Amino acid sequence: RFKAKNGYYPIHKKPAKFNYYGRNISNKRYDMKKVILQIKDEDVLFDIAQTHEDPSYRVVDLWNSNLKDDGKLFHLANECKGYILRSTAVSKIRDEDMLINLIENHYDWHVRYAAVRNPNMSNEKIFEQVALHDEDYMVRREAVKHVENQDLLVYLLKNDEDPIVRINALNKIKNRDLIIFAAKKDPNWRVREAAIK
Secondary structure, three states: OOOEEEEEEOOOOOOEOOOOOOOOOHHHHHHHHHOOOOOOOOHHHHHHHHOOHHHHHHHHHHOOOOOOOOHHHHHHHHHHHHHHHHHHHHHHHHHHHHHHHHHHHHHOHHHHHHHHHOOOOHHHHHHHHHHHOOOOOHHHHHHHOOOOOOHHHHHHHOOOOOHHHHHHHHOOOHHHHHHHHHHOOOOOOOHHHHHHH
């Protein structure tokens, strides 16, 4: 049984199987995850995601398609421990304003990265700001993939300290002279190789 705010919700599992020596050989974790995926009550799912003692069950709970309230997912992204849980919650959010809020204000780069990758995020200005100013190179790497502004891509190619950010910018640049410049002058061999390719 799982203790929830409004009472006890039974999570059934198959009877345990024992081998010849009396050891339990049933796969309890698999059964529990399978049952969590079948729950339809969104409040129960939200409660499990917040309070279950096993973090892997909390993540499986987020895989359930019945947990889809953006407000609840936003709360989980901000309040829960565990970057995998927070990132999974962010990947399900559909409200672009909530995603922008997370990109601009969240302390965890995993959450900002998941918000930038979310298919519901389409604000070009936010992608540009993140590509220029985010403190974590992983988030900048992802944001550059969504930038179309050629002037900004050139600036990133010449000024960003991370070679993968420069490569991602290079892949979107259309000016052949700049590609040749990167092939000759970039200090990192990976960027020069990408420019030649």
